[in-house]
Amino acid sequence: MRSCAAICAMLAVVAAASFLIQDSYILGVMTVTTFLAIWGQSWNLLSGLSGNVSLGHSVFIAMPAYVTVVLFQTWHVPVLAGALLGIAAAVALAAFIGAATLRLSGPYFALATLSASAVMLSLILHFSDITGGPNGIPIAFTEADWTNLEFDHTRSYLLVGLGLLCVVTIFVAGFRRSRLGFYVAVIKSSEAVARAAGIRIALVKVVIYCMSAALTAAGAVVYVFYLRFLDPGFLAGLTLSVEIALFAVVGGTGFLAGPILGAAFYELIDVVANARFGDVGGWDVMVLGFSVVVIVMTEPRGLCELALRLVRAGGAPARMRSVQREAK
Amino acid sequence: MTILLQAVINGLLIGGVYALAAMGVSLMFGIMKLINFAHGEFIMLGMYIAVVFTGVGIPAGLLGIYWVVIPTMVVTAGVGALFYVALLDRAARFGESPQILLTIGLSIGGIGLAQVVAGSDFKLPPNPVNGASLALGDITFQVGPGIAFLLAVAMAIWMAWMLKRTRFGKNARAVAESRETAEMLGVNAHHVFLVTTTISIALAGLAGALVIPYHYTYPSVGEDFVVMAFLAVVIAGLGNVLGSVLGGLLLGCIQSLTATYFDIDLSTAAIYVLFLAVLLLRPEGLFTAARRTV
């Protein structure tokens, strides 16, 4: 598929280019962007395609991260095994939440996902014996060991991340052309029409929830070893979920490159703000938040749409792009 | 027994602010079918505006600081009107998803803006209300929350009167029932929406102004109130503005009781679990006859 191949090619180029970059700050920024993009892409599988905005995706980041790290540090379970368990736990949680929220849509669905994320945070803070409470868990680094996702160089995490992002993007591209992708599109427009067409709505919803959770979790378990620190305020906080939703929207939920562009945009604001204003916090969320307002009011299809318009130089809006059309 | 009574009293007083916040959210939700995820940030805005006004001066006397309430409400009402004219007027034609994203974007953007402009530090203008309390026998009444509670009740009474007796109230209820029908009968829906938004945001400003004497002001302070507001609105059911007032008071009590008898973290978790339970089991609300599914 055209845009998928183009994106993967671009990511390969970035991976190659990273060997020419020695500045650890830049490599760090690239790594953060990559993992945010993974989460944005996985979130889009659930919310962008179905139209139901989830504001609680951080549960699929925090829970697998905690499962993997606690199993590793307390019970010495090898990270790769623990990661699989963490991902499985995220999928189970997704099945549960997906089934529970079947009848909800719009703001009610958003509020339910927000609440789920808040409950997760409370539980993490409360069971501090296991989770370390608000102080989190520092991850002890002994020696480079790829089976335990311990790399001594940022670039290794970046490369793993880029590979994962490729996989996730290919998965999402394939999904949109698949049977399920069609069903989701029908459900998004009208559940009544979907039912009349014989689509098992409940099953579809739960399955995509699980898929989205699995991909999000995969990114989370790697990222947390890059961070070397499990911070509940960040991983389980309400803000991260909202940020992911917002930058994916800014990038453009209808595009395969949308969440990636959105993540890059968001990280760019951070870099610029740090450079110009140093330690004054708030610039990144401020610009992100207001960008969403601007995008929703002017070009709801996002930055990708704006980019396409520029490329077409004439300024005419792109025709409705249906990803499925390219699969003949 | 005294502990229980004290906890309930504390809860009702705290609940006053939740009720004020809930009224604002419920009004917009009921009439405009829009959940304003940024409502907490409008409260925060009200708080910062009130703090700025206190910079002008705080007259002597226990209640001196409350002079800022009126000017704050005026300013936030203006902001509300601007909010409607610039954004909501056009966004009314969007679907639910864009509306959610719009207000969430505004919410996060507002928090960032506050951080950039005012800094992350916690502000509390020195004033006699902070920490002051009245004792009646074994029970103490905190003055700050108490005044907020009284004003919440006053606004609830005013709201009830406004919705039932004024022409605007009747028009608003007609639009809430069915916009198409109301417009056919000659009601100007845009005008109704403009006034609704203005009142809703003014109520947020009021809540903010009432709270600054005893509650810290900082960029993400909105979260403290808005969760309770949303929950009160959901419990009461779509459009049940007065029910949301009761909901706010009830939630204040629940928070106070769980904090007294258990611990803070569980208190927060309990609220969210209650929220989830209502959303999943009875999204049409607890105070309404089951009429609609969401």
Place this chain on the structure above:
Amino acid sequence: MPEPLLALRGVCKSFGAVRSLVDVDLVIAPSSVVGLIGPNGAGKSTLINILTGVYQPDSGSVIFGGKDLVGVSTAQRARLGLVRTFQRPSPIVDLSAIEGVMVGGLVRGLSRTDARAEAQAHLARLGLRAEAERSPRTLPTGRLKLLDFARVLMLRPKLVLLDELMSGLSGGELEIVLDTIDALAAEGIVFLVVEHLMEVIQRLSRSLVVMDAGSVIAHGPPEQVVRDRRVVEAYLGSDALATPC
């Protein structure tokens, strides 16, 4: 006598104090085009919703192809061959017109290639070939209704409930649809056509069901039914009968 395709016995449905369906008995043979008419409020929409599983009857039974439909979801019924079209179908925004139609084939288990081919055939038949790749958002209601019709045909249904399909169609579209229904009926698909347009009803129906106030008041060949005094009364009021025709 062949087993009926659809049999309703004693179906009742009330909404609060409103009795929408009162003791509805209806039997539809496996080969026919049945018109369903009745004044507003007669219960036609409720009947469609009962048949498709949107509502459960308060009492009575609905048997389709020998199978009791109690507890069977709308989606399951569609897969069993009981489908309906919508009076005002929503456009499926993220798919092109032909993709929206393909969905029916995918549900049936076809591969995407086969579903696309079959959808193309249906679109050609209904005169929609030009619109195949367009976004449904750009199409007028008439075209959307035809797409909806094509989609349910892709499910290879046994019984198709047409809910006011004809209104909103142009003259040319109407002709194509009527011919299509005739052809498909000849192949064995049963249509239950809910309509206000009498010419359509008379042209299509081999038998006519008339409802009024929640019950079936007549069921038989059209020429017979329109002369039934209860039918005349239902539509025109009892004064009409006082006038000798």
